[in-house]
Amino acid sequence: MSALPAFSAPPSLLSPAQSDLVETLTTSLDGAGLWWLSGYAAGLARAQALPTTRPMAVPAADAQPAPTLTIVYGSQTGNARRAAESLAQQVEAAGLGVRVLRADTYATRELKQERHLIVVISTQGDGDPPDDARGFVEFITGKRAPRLPELQFAVLGLGDSSYPQFCAVGRVLDERFAALGAKRWLPRGDADLDIETVATPWLANALTVARESLKPQAPLATVTPLRPLAAATSAYTRDNPxxxxxxxxxxxxxxxxxxxxxxxxxxxxxxxxxxxxxxxxxxxxxxxxxHNPPQLVDAVLTTLALDGEQPVAHGGTDLPLREWLSSRRELTRLSRPFVVSHAARAKDAALDARLVPDNAAGLADLLAHHQLIDLLRAHPAPWSAEALVASLRPLVPxxxxxxxxxxxxxxxxxxxxxxxxxxxxxxxxxxxxxxxxxxxxxxxxxxxxxxxxxxxxxxPNERFRLPTDGSRDVIMIGPGTGVAPFRGFLQERDTTGATGRNWLFFGNPHARTDFLYQSEWQDALRRGRLHRLDLAFSRDALRAITADDASAAPARKTYVQDRLREHGAEVFAWLEGGAHLYVCGDATRMAKDVHAALLALIAEHGGRSAEDAAEYLNALQAQGRYARDVY
Missing domain, CATH: 2.40.30.10 (Translation factors)
Structure with a gap:
């Protein structure tokens, strides 16, 4: 990390002990944490009648407090966070008050007092909110949400149009805020995987309306911040890999x-x-x-009878068509906008039938189970090189x-x-x-x-972190490649000498062929660094039932959620003892099944109703003790 300037504060403002506390806190926070802290501190300052004898810049006595823009984001992969922080930096650079908060750190009780709010939120899978925004979305859409007649709001939704519920969470919030009496500052934005196409002009408009609405009532003296925002730790980023x-x-x-x-x-x-x-x-x-598979690039060029060496200019970039298809355009994921464009060229009744409003299932099947080459071959249509590059989505990391x-x-x-x-x-x-x-x-x-x-x-995945207290126990649930971060977790706990216990649930089809990192887990068990390992090899469980045993129970696959239920009493005891719980892997089925198993074991072994079990798990999530990295 780049070195920060030495922290110092005037003795008239902070005691040495207070200075130490401030320096310890600010040097340990990331960008989102610093944004939140700045907003929180500003709110406290506004709420207190600070003596004018202190050497601080304050508004003139007859001026009204400058209005503040609150930006709340919900992000699963970092895109919404980047967009929110980019807007916040632009608003701050314009001299306006702003605070940016991750959705799970926003105090919903403050909503009634908000006057200017922007929400940037992604939609996951089949219309689900990102994990860090579940509580926020539930509150806004629930019965406890207050009337908001004095709120001006705007929503930027991020999503993937290869899913039927494209930007559904943004749409739901936009409609709900309006139903609560709030006034739209801007029309909702729905950004696809080529985020900048929609997000860049939308954010520019948001900055314009912020400048118009958040003009301070009186000029303020310049205040030098305690410390600048930390510089990037590396010159290499998403856009400069x-x-x-x-x-x-x-x-x-x-x-x-x-x-x-x-x-x-x-x-x-x-x-x-x-x-x-x-x-x-x-x-x-x-x-x-x-880069896309060369064999696939060749197949697309051949099917459309296009020349891969033909230069194509698009968006200020001039490249051969083959290079566009190899490294700049999505070929393995279909999107609804491209299907619509192709259908207009193909004039094929079977394809048109996929796009009618009452055939959502047909379109969902097409998007989920077919690639570009399948569409081009099943429903032939002419494409020019320029039109193809313009219509295909950009390849994303x-x-x-x-x-x-x-x-x-x-x-x-x-x-x-x-x-x-x-x-x-x-x-x-x-x-x-x-x-x-x-x-x-x-x-x-x-x-x-x-x-x-x-x-x-x-x-960065700020919500998927090991506990800072190494004495805490951790439970890790990661079937298949979902075990990946837990290999890192165990290495980290081993290297730092953490004393808490480690319990891993792992599953895959077959023990003989699919036991990922088997020797590492067994070595960790021998050394006492991994305290429990529970396995679920689903197809092996089927083989264990012999075909000639007529009395055998029907064959049943065993998954990690089954192991959780089997050891429910111990899992609950670990949670009651302060353990942190992590889930990584498939969001469509596994994560939902594991969540249901957790609710069931909490209800059973905690003597709780279904509603109280859900509250228990929600509380763990709010405390940072239940974290998911699902995809």
Whole structure:
């Protein structure tokens, strides 16, 4: 981290002890924490009648307090946070009062007093709010939300149009604020994965209306802040990624007794961050900028009869079409806007039927289970190179939970990557891919050779952190590649000498082929660094029931949520003793099933009703003791 100027405060303002406390607090906070603290401190200052004899800049006696803009964000992958903080910096630079808060740190009791509010919030999966905004959204949409006739508000929604419930959370909040009597400052913005297309002009408009509405009643003297915002720890960011050397690319799923490989191709990836200045904490993610599979790029060019060497100018950039399709445009994920554009060209009744309002299921199936090449082949239509580049979504980076602790591995970052590659039936005509389909980033990483350079950046995950108190117990639930951050957690706890107990729940189809990092977990058990390991190998449980046993119970797969229920009394005892609980992995099914299992065991072993169990789990989340990294 860049060195900060030495902290000092006039003795007339702070005692030495107070100065020490302020320095300790501010040097330990991240950007979001500092923004929150500045707003909180400003609120306290406004609430107190500070003596004018203190050497501080204050408004003239007859002036009204300057209005303040509150920006609340809910973010799962960091995009909403970046947009909110960018707006806050612009508003502050314009000399206006502003505070920016993560949704789970916003005191909802303050809502009645708000006059200017902007919410920047993402939508996850099937219309769900990000984890850090669940309580905020529940409050706003619930019965306890107050009437807000004096509030001016605006909502910027972020989402992914490949999902049917695109930007649904932003839409719900926008409509609910209006129903509570608040006045829209700006029309709602709905930003797709190419966020800047919508967010940049929307944020510019937000700054304009803020300047008009938040003009101070009287000029204020300039106040030098206690310390400037911390400079970035590295010159390398999402938009200026570091070219990291690939140190290792090892398949960590194995072969069965018959010599056949596991159905899963899971890779352990090691990347060098040496010389980058990049730093991460256990629980953070690594962003990877991928290239699309060359075989897929060739197939798209062939299907559309386009020349890959044709130069295409778009958005101020001039590149050959092949380069646009390889590194700048999404080919493995369909979006509704592109399907609509293609349907207008194809004039195909079957495709048009997918887009009618009452066929949401048909469109959802198309977006979830088909790629661009499938659409182009099933519903042929002419495209020019320029129109294709303009209509396809920009290729965006993929985030992977970091599977290491920098305290243990130094200037490296390790990943656990599931290589997505599968075959589909393509009919009698060859689509140029041999029927193979891929995940963009996982395929890119899987085919990369040691020594190659991968464009990466660090994406902080502030809500997925180990407890600062090393004596606290931790429960980690991570089936499949969801185990990745817990490898980093265990390395971190081992290196720092944490004394709390560590309990890991892990699951996958087969123990013989899919027991990821088996030797590491067994070594940690032997050394007493991992105190409990509970496993759920779902397909092995099926094999345990013999076909000739007519009295056997129906075959049933066993998952991590089943292990949670089996050990419910002990899990609840750990939680009652102050343990922190973490879940990582699939958001669609696993995370929901695990959440339901937690509610059930809390109700059963805590003697609570279903409603009280939900309150218990919500309280853990509010305390930072129940954190999820789901995708």
């Amino acid at each position: 570091f070219h990291a050397e690939l140190l290792a690319n090892q398949r960590i799923t194995g072969r069965n007794r018959d010599g056949a490989w596991s159905d899963k191709d899971i890779r352990h990836i090691e990347l060098s961050l040496e010389g980058s200045g990049l730093h991460y904490q256990a629980g953070d993610a690594l962003g990877v900028w991928p 993929r985030l992977y939970s970091i599977a290491s602790s920098s305290k243990a591995v130094g200037d490296e970052a390790h990943l656990t990557v599931a290589h997505i590659e599968y075959r589909v039936e393509t009919g009698t005509d060859d689509d140029g891919t041999d029927g193979l389909r891929w995940g963009a980033a996982s395929s890119f990483l899987a085919r990369a050779a040691e020594g190659e350079r991968i464009r990466v950046f660090i994406e």
